[in-house]
Amino acid sequence: MLHILFFLPLILTSTHVIAQDFCVANLEGVQTPSGFACKMESEVAPDDFVFSGLGIEGNTSNIVEAAVTTAFVEQYPGVNGLGISAARLDLAPGGVVPMHTHPAATELLYVVHGRITAGFISSSNAVYLKRLRRGDIMVFPRGLLHFQINAGKRPALAIASFNSPIPGxxxxxxxxxxxxxxxxxxxxxxxxxxxxxxxxxxxxxxxx
Structure with missing residues (x-):
């Protein structure tokens, strides 16, 4: 009986908790480490939850012969506060995404087509290197230096997902x-x- 009485206030209190379904970013506001402030729900539209940019081939006519199209919170306000975002990676033959880090997110790379040599370096300087083919995925832990190179003779395409709307x-x-x-x-x-x-x-x- 005492156990029931002890938990009863917790049960009653939980019924008054207001769950927020989403927090679409107000991009006119200030970005903080925890994200953007929310739009008023009355101003939220279906388009806030849709991003079409990943269906467009990136321009690889540049020094690295690669293009990264991001669907981070700045381009995709609907992911604000949801702990997720994405990007498209286009690599021309010989293209490379140089050594880089995402300070705020782990990355999961999925190869749509082509062959990509990818790798990362751990904090103990161990190297984890792999040639990826269509359908392969590879994870790059948060904050570690990593890269991707087109290892084939044709263009390569990959989609990356991140466990933060602001991977950095x-x-x-x-x-x-x-x-x-x-x-x-x-x-x-x-x-x-x-x-x-x-x-x-x-x-x-x-x-x-």
């Missing part, structure tokens, strides 16, 4: 060479010679 992205090469970090410091911290640093900065638009 930091590309290693851009972080080192596409900003104004002084070349002398880059040389010292990467063991590259000064000429190599200046060449890479010029290639990627960096200064310093």
């Amino acid at each position: 992205l930091q590309i290693l090469e851009s972080a080192l060479f596409a900003n104004d970090l002084p070349s002398a410091l880059v040389e010292k911290t990467t063991f590259l010679d000064y000429a190599q640093v200046k060449k890479l900065k010029a290639l990627l638009g960096g200064t310093g």
Whole structure:
């Protein structure tokens, strides 16, 4: 009897909890580490829950011969607060998505067609490398450096999913060479010679 009396207030209280079905992002507001503020439910429309961009082939006419089309919260407000997002990866023959990390999400990559060599490096510097074919999936743990390369002679396509609507992205090469970090410091911290640093900065638009 005492056990029943103890749990009764919990049962009664739980009936007054209001569950929020969704929190479509108000992109005009400020983004915080926990996401965007919610739109008023009266302003939410079906289109907020639909994103058609992953059906469009990306433009791979660039230095890396690859294109990533993201369906993160900024492009897809309906995923705000739901712990999920996606992206499309197009790789021309020889194309590469350079070493990068997603600080806020684990990535699951599904190969739609083509052959992709992909891998990641653990915090103990162990390398996990695999050639993927159509239908394969590979997981890249949160925050670890990873990459994808077209390993075939035809274009490759993959779809990535993330367990965050805001996975974050930091590309290693851009972080080192596409900003104004002084070349002398880059040389010292990467063991590259000064000429190599200046060449890479010029290639990627960096200064310093």
